[in-house]
Amino acid sequence: MNELLEQIAACVEFGKINKPSSYPPNMKGQDGADELAKQALEEGVTPGDILKFGLMVGMEKVGLKFRENKVFVPQVLMSAKAMSGAMEHLKPFFTSGEAERKGIFVIGTVEGDLHDIGKNLVAMMVEGNGYEVIDLGVDVKAEKFIETAEMYPGCVIGISALLTTTMSNMKSIVAKIKVHNPDFKVCIGGAPVTQDFSDKIGADSYKADPQGVVEFLNSIAC
Template sequence: MEELFSKLADCIEFGKIDEVSPYPPNFKGQTGADEITAQVLAKGASAQDVLNNALIPGMEKVGVKFREGTIFVPQVLMSAKAMKTAMVHLKPLLKQGNVKQKGTFVIGTVEGDLHDIGKNLVAMMVEGNGYEVIDMGTDVSVDAFVQQIEKTPDCVVGLSALLTTTMVNMEKIVKNVKEKFPHQKVCIGGAPVNNEFCDKIGADNYSADPQGVVDFLNTLAS
């Protein structure tokens, strides 16, 4: 079983979706995340085992490599596709409540901003590291975030913005959220923001890359 977990982690790290997938070239003709996940579950592995021993280690390596600049967005997207393929097998088991997820992460691009690539990368990386992710989409209003927090009071909120004209809406959202929920954790990210802006608006964390968000969430979950 350990060898299969190792192979599955490699499939996630290098983006091998299934046997017919041509990517990556050096995995051509080999089974991928789809087949191996089905195989380990058939052999009696639990969904928790698959997460802890394969998906999370694989996605952690992807996050570190992306942060270090040794892989780029296309490779991350292939890894995310492999991870999501594996998750198709796990989600019915997750719904049974037999898997202890680390927490809930609510993410959205702020009001007035329709960009979603960065948000999507973060959502994929966080989900692959064992969290339930609620993706609010783009152009998300203050009220929408507040309503979601009321539904999932133990969540951590992630705000994304790509434009200098919309990053100001982060401040509005953080202010309103903190007024209603003083202990609510909010993290921010996106091209125009930085640690200084994070401190100025009263957010709890700024991350320059998806792995930074995972690291922040892990400190809260530990």
């Protein structure tokens, strides 16, 4: 069992989606995360263990490499695709309640900003680390964040911005969220965002990379 979970983790780490996939070259012709997750379930490994000791291990390694500039966006996207391929086999168990997620993360790009690459990377990394992700897309208003957070009690709200011109919208959105419910946790990020800015607008957390967001969520979930 341990060897199978290690293989799943490796497939996620290096972006091996399934057997037909030719990437990475050194794993060509081998089973990928898709086939191995299915095999693990057939052999009696629980969905929770596949997630915790397979997918999450692989995604954490990718996240740390990305933080250290040892891999770049294309590699992270391939890892996310491998993770998604395996998750297709696990989702029915989470949907039915047979297996549990660690928490819920609501994420969107701030109102006025249509960029989504950074948001998508965070969403994929968070999902691969055991959380249910509610992706609201781009150009998201405060009201949408609040409405969605009300639907998922205990969730954490993630707000992304790529442009300095939309940071002011981030400030007003965080203020509206906190006025509505001071207990809502808000994590912000994006290229122009800094810890100083986060402190000034009253966000609960600022993280410079996807792995940092995962670490923040884990600190709350524990």
